[in-house]
Amino acid sequence: MWDYKTPGIPDEEFERTEKVPITKEEVRTVQISKARLKSGQTVYDIGCGSGSISVEAALQIESSGKIIAIDYDQNAVDLTKKNLEKFELSNVSVILGNAKEKILELEEADAIFVGGTGGDTKEIVELSEKKLKIGGRIVIGIILIETLYSVLQVMDTLQFKDVDITQVTISKSRKTTTGTMMLARNPVTIISATKA
Amino acid sequence: MWDYKTPGIPDEEFERTEKVPITKEEVRTVQISKARLKSGQTVYDIGCGSGSISVEAALQIESSGKIIAIDYDQNAVDLTKKNLEKFELSNVSVILGNAKEKILELEEADAIFVGGTGGDTKEIVELSEKKLKIGGRIVIGIILIETLYSVLQVMDTLQFKDVDITQVTISKSRKTTTGTMMLARNPVTIISATKA
Amino acid sequence: MWDYKTPGIPDEEFERTEKVPITKEEVRTVQISKARLKSGQTVYDIGCGSGSISVEAALQIESSGKIIAIDYDQNAVDLTKKNLEKFELSNVSVILGNAKEKILELEEADAIFVGGTGGDTKEIVELSEKKLKIGGRIVIGIILIETLYSVLQVMDTLQFKDVDITQVTISKSRKTTTGTMMLARNPVTIISATKA
Amino acid sequence: MWDYKTPGIPDEEFERTEKVPITKEEVRTVQISKARLKSGQTVYDIGCGSGSISVEAALQIESSGKIIAIDYDQNAVDLTKKNLEKFELSNVSVILGNAKEKILELEEADAIFVGGTGGDTKEIVELSEKKLKIGGRIVIGIILIETLYSVLQVMDTLQFKDVDITQVTISKSRKTTTGTMMLARNPVTIISATKA
Numbered sequence: 001m002w003d004y005k006t007p008g009i010p011d012e013e014f015e016r017t018e019k020v021p022i023t024k025e026e027v028r029t030v031q032i033s034k035a036r037l038k039s040g041q042t043v044y045d046i047g048c049g050s051g052s053i054s055v056e057a058a059l060q061i062e063s064s065g066k067i068i069a070i071d072y073d074q075n076a077v078d079l080t081k082k083n084l085e086k087f088e089l090s091n092v093s094v095i096l097g098n099a100k101e102k103i104l105e106l107e108e109a110d111a112i113f114v115g116g117t118g119g120d121t122k123e124i125v126e127l128s129e130k131k132l133k134i135g136g137r138i139v140i141g142i143i144l145i146e147t148l149y150s151v152l153q154v155m156d157t158l159q160f161k162d163v164d165i166t167q168v169t170i171s172k173s174r175k176t177t178t179g180t181m182m183l184a185r186n187p188v189t190i191i192s193a194t195k196a
Numbered sequence: 197m198w199d200y201k202t203p204g205i206p207d208e209e210f211e212r213t214e215k216v217p218i219t220k221e222e223v224r225t226v227q228i229s230k231a232r233l234k235s236g237q238t239v240y241d242i243g244c245g246s247g248s249i250s251v252e253a254a255l256q257i258e259s260s261g262k263i264i265a266i267d268y269d270q271n272a273v274d275l276t277k278k279n280l281e282k283f284e285l286s287n288v289s290v291i292l293g294n295a296k297e298k299i300l301e302l303e304e305a306d307a308i309f310v311g312g313t314g315g316d317t318k319e320i321v322e323l324s325e326k327k328l329k330i331g332g333r334i335v336i337g338i339i340l341i342e343t344l345y346s347v348l349q350v351m352d353t354l355q356f357k358d359v360d361i362t363q364v365t366i367s368k369s370r371k372t373t374t375g376t377m378m379l380a381r382n383p384v385t386i387i388s389a390t391k392a
Numbered sequence: 393m394w395d396y397k398t399p400g401i402p403d404e405e406f407e408r409t410e411k412v413p414i415t416k417e418e419v420r421t422v423q424i425s426k427a428r429l430k431s432g433q434t435v436y437d438i439g440c441g442s443g444s445i446s447v448e449a450a451l452q453i454e455s456s457g458k459i460i461a462i463d464y465d466q467n468a469v470d471l472t473k474k475n476l477e478k479f480e481l482s483n484v485s486v487i488l489g490n491a492k493e494k495i496l497e498l499e500e501a502d503a504i505f506v507g508g509t510g511g512d513t514k515e516i517v518e519l520s521e522k523k524l525k526i527g528g529r530i531v532i533g534i535i536l537i538e539t540l541y542s543v544l545q546v547m548d549t550l551q552f553k554d555v556d557i558t559q560v561t562i563s564k565s566r567k568t569t570t571g572t573m574m575l576a577r578n579p580v581t582i583i584s585a586t587k588a
Numbered sequence: 589m590w591d592y593k594t595p596g597i598p599d600e601e602f603e604r605t606e607k608v609p610i611t612k613e614e615v616r617t618v619q620i621s622k623a624r625l626k627s628g629q630t631v632y633d634i635g636c637g638s639g640s641i642s643v644e645a646a647l648q649i650e651s652s653g654k655i656i657a658i659d660y661d662q663n664a665v666d667l668t669k670k671n672l673e674k675f676e677l678s679n680v681s682v683i684l685g686n687a688k689e690k691i692l693e694l695e696e697a698d699a700i701f702v703g704g705t706g707g708d709t710k711e712i713v714e715l716s717e718k719k720l721k722i723g724g725r726i727v728i729g730i731i732l733i734e735t736l737y738s739v740l741q742v743m744d745t746l747q748f749k750d751v752d753i754t755q756v757t758i759s760k761s762r763k764t765t766t767g768t769m770m771l772a773r774n775p776v777t778i779i780s781a782t783k784a
Contacts, residue, residue: 005256007202008229026226026362033204033225060201119766144767149541152376165369166222167378169757169772173361178707179732180348182363184757184772315570340571345737365561365576374511375536380561380576397648399594400621418754421621422614425596452593544768557761558614559770565753572740574755 001088007032007056014052015082019075022050023115023141026170027188032056034139034164034192035111040064042107044131046099046124047071047115051080051092057113058089067092068106070099103127114140122150129158132195140191148189160193197284203228203252210248211278215271218246219311219337222366223384228252230335230360230388231307236260238303240327242295242320243267243311247276247288253309254285263288264302266295299323310336318346325354328391336387344385356389393480399424399448406444407474412467414442415507415533418562419580424448426531426556426584427503432456434499436523438491438516439463439507443472443484449505450481459484460498462491495519506532514542521550524587532583540581552585589676595620595644602640603670608663610638611703611729614758615776620644622727622752622780623699628652630695632719634687634712635659635703639668639680645701646677655680656694658687691715702728710738717746720783728779736777748781 002009008029011022023031031053037043037060045054048069058067069092071077077096084092095102100123112128114121121140128138138160142148155163167189171182198205204225207218219227227249233239233256241250244265254263265288267273273292280288291298296319308324310317317336324334334356338344351359363385367378394401400421403414415423423445429435429452437446440461450459461484463469469488476484487494492515504520506513513532520530530552534540547555559581563574590597596617599610611619619641625631625648633642636657646655657680659665665684672680683690688711700716702709709728716726726748730736743751755777759770 004232004234005201006229006231006233008226008232025229026364029226029229030204030222033202033221035202036200036204037202038200143769144764145537145540145544145761145770146767148537152537165376165378167367168222169365169367171363171365171775173733176732179734180361181731182361182733182775184774186772187759187770339573340568341565341574341733341736341740342571344733348733367579369537372536375538377535378537378579380578382576383563383574396624396626397593398621398623398625400618400624417621418618418756421618422596425594425613425617427594428592428596429594430592557768557770559759560614561757561759563755563757572753574753 002059007060009052009056014050015079015086016050017075017079020050020073020079022052024170024185027141027168028052028056030166030168031113031139031141031190032060034190035113035137037061037111041110042066043068044103044106044109044112044128045069046113046128047118048080048094049076049115051083053113054080054092055083055087055089058092061091063091065091069094070097070102072096072098099124100127103131106131108133109136111137111139114138121147122154125151125154126158129160129195134195136195138193138195142189142191143186151191155191155193159196161196163191163193166190198255203256205248205252210246211275211282212246213271213275216246216269216275218248220366220381223337223364224248224252226362226364227309227335227337227386228256230386231309231333233257233307237306238262239264240299240302240305240308241265242309242324243314244276244290245272245311247279249309250276250288251279251283251285254288257287259287261287265290266293266298268292268294295320296323299327302327304329305332307333307335310334317343318350321347321350322354325356325391330391332391334389334391338385338387339382347387351387351389355392357392359387359389362386394451399452401444401448406442407471407478408442409467409471412442412465412471414444416562416577419533419560420444420448422558422560423505423531423533423582424452426582427505427529429453429503433502434458435460436495436498436501436504436520437461438505438520439510440472440486441468441507443475445505446472446484447475447479447481450484453483455483457483460487461485462487462489462494464490491516492519495523498523500525501528503529503531506530513539514546517543517546518550521552521587526587528587530585530587534581534583535578543583547583547585551588553588555583555585558582590647595648597640597644602638603667603674604638605663605667608638608661608667610640612758612773615729615756616640616644618754618756619701619727619729619778620648622778623701623725625649625699629698630654631656632691632694632697632700632716633657634701634716635706636668636682637664637703639671641701642668642680643671643675643677646680649679651679653679657682658685658690660684660686687712688715691719694719696721697724699725699727702726709735710742713739713742714746717748717783722783724783726781726783730777730779731774739779743779743781747784749784751779751781754778
């Protein structure tokens, strides 16, 4: 369980498997902050991976809210469920399947997280805009140059305002025998916006 | 007022003056997350500047908690008060003065934020450790190489565990007539730890 | 004059004007290195700006080689000429005009530098590939996300091998009254390749 | 052999072994540029590792110049020799031993490269200053926070002018099945200065 109100659960608190990526704690914290969450909201976590975003969001929206986590990978779905159990969260539904089909059936959302590693991020952003309530927030985490470009292109054509593009580069220290070095992590670009 | 549970209030929501620095929203969000805040806590914000950390922390600890903000600059104290009023927060005391003297008189803290621009950050960290409850959190934001070194040196000699050193580099987009460029902001190093 | 064999002339050695950008010394050094220059080569500098790349390249190819610098901005052409005079270089022709038209008339090149701030970088890369000798090198400096994407797309369709994509982020120190801080400069992405 | 006048030999052109680090090509290029080399110079490469700096410097100073490479690790000395052979360079002496003792016996230098991974970088900088000719250049590559601080402290007390502190962060692309991602390398800080 996580006993604090602030997001940013340390990575090592989550169950991990080698095949499923996790959004690292500092980047995850910034993504959660960009979603501007409240009690009682409905939130999608598309491409939920290890479920770390779902866990953090579920804690913020509290038991009156609802997270819908989707991943096309059975390993990710299993791991997300394991992490939800570990953090004793019951306000999250985990769906195995193609987000492009599943999104259409869902209730409207107050906030949508999109993990940007697939080739269809642009289409998912288009579908997400349709499901967002007016004033709702989209938060897209991107590591590929091609995805960054294609999402940038589509943001302007959709009903979004206050589009924010933030690149986050984190380095973490490692102690060596002769001193402290900084190890760089790969940069992540976070695009966020409000449904107009 | 800020209506959301998540930290990361946009910079432009704060009152600003030219002479007083603000901790930018993404770095501020990571700092807030490293403090691991709860309802009802007592939190110091040393070198409060514009008060943006005090505002975010006050929202997390809610009205049952208490923030004590300190700055030696009258402009910073005035600006912090203005921002507290803007966000309708009454659980923050703002003190004008030298943190090294003022800290000694304060009640014990659950979390302490230290802004690292002054030459006396090392001494403030030493004093802070004395005032932190066991299990309490310290979060130090640093931009100077000399301060980074001197705080690193002192962390090992004090009763801290789980020392984390994270450098955060943020770039923000700017639209030009021919496309989108990324503008780099100066890196900030955040040292955080738990009082052992 | 620059008395050394190594590239990396300090920025302050160049004549500057406010309206014309300069490729900063460390990024310029990496760009020059990616071009793999030799005595006697023919080199284009497309979008020459202040002429700093032309100056550095002219020193490397020596008086038996030839630089052709092009810019559509009269201010850039004037400034480039001023810098060539300052560094006593006579192996550079400076052309005012649209690179897309001018390139076609030029002799074949051993190396081509392309400054990537305009909207037509993709077309210039396509034209450059035609003018490069087999084994010749192209070096493209990019700051816009859209340009990065469009150049990436076109590289695969042209006769290039050993395509290298390197992002360079430079920070420089500034002394303050309390210590040394690092000031970040905006990242530049350098794409280089060999004509196959 | 390397047939070009510009520095920046690709990393894969060098013999490598797992135990001996190499200064990566873009950082190496910037270091070489900061040394401002000429034909006929005498240059030390202290902590030569794989010898990549020695190779690049030897090409710049040509056969009339002289490189003295030192490392306390037999593996590094062997690898440096292998690389000198590969690039057909005969103007480099490679010394096995403690730089702090060996430096004293050497002839005066026009430029000195110092690799900053050891705990005694500060002492080596002090000794190097004594051996540098007036107007000579020192270039120190640093990855540890403690070394950065200790070298910064000592630079002010020695006869150096035009001290430059540059942090270089390089990311390189990797193609994945769905697009191009940027992989971050650890930042290196380069301190360079002129003997006054």
